[in-house]
Amino acid sequence: MEGTGRKFEKLQEIVARHEGKVSHLIAILQEVQHEYRYLPEEVLTYIATALNIPPAVVYGVATFYAQFSLVPKGKYVIRVCDGTACHVRGSEPIHFALRKELGLAEGQQTTDDLQFTVETVSCLGACGLAPVVTINDQEVHGQMTPEDVLRVLRAIKAGESQEERREAHA
Template sequence: MLVKQGMKKVDEIIEMYEGRKSALIAVLQEVQKEYRYLPEDILMYISEAMDITPAKVYSVATFYENFSLEPKGKYVIRICDGTACHVRKSIPILNALRKELDLSDKKHTTDDLTFTVETVSCLGACGLAPVITINDKVYAKMTPEETIKILKEIREGEAK
């Protein structure tokens, strides 16, 4: 039943774009917004519903960095490791987050799917380095301590 409900939502998204093959990227973006990643069964469903080969759907989903085939947390934390941020100590921030959330360079998402931690090459805010984003909200001139403080605030908000 859950799958059928999920497919109903996917059908609505496809219908928003009138099933146009040229709207595949937009459809995938909307699906990812809904599920926080692109589940394989839904990619196959999109393939059938939009009459696009599974290889084409999968190649688009894997080509663009913003798409994820793995579940992501409710809060996606991106740490910039571009030159300016790296020089201004972004790695200690990354290490503090990994320690606090029991993550590693191989494990990016907490077991409860609350947090995902990713490094990115540049967030385009070099003058504010080191920078992190949490669900696209920018936090400037961060320290490991300040980052953990923000995490605790998020957790307290979740507990309410």
């Protein structure tokens, strides 16, 4: 499998950048997840071998922290805040509208084409902007409505830039 060789080559680069230090395990996992959008099992095993630690240690860290995912995520990770302020101001209908528009079945977070992942989070720390939605932890959209979030989603699908989406929301 051609992609496998490239995968392990990239992993070697990441581990080498961190000088194979076990104390850098979280940073290594963060870089690997950024590269692959999740942490495949064979990658965790490779990292354990490269750092000369038991696979259970790597797996334990990868499953302990909520930032890590063992399943593939979409190119666009959309997080809908459901903290108290966001919930009271209508985050549930926003979440429902996204899931319906993307055709996500009950329990499914990621679209089959791996373009979108929709997650609910407890707090995004922007309560004054409630309800809040983020895209890839880089774009923050406040005071959203179901209609607003669908506009943002359709703009992403249409290939509009972040700036164009920001202007459309203003």
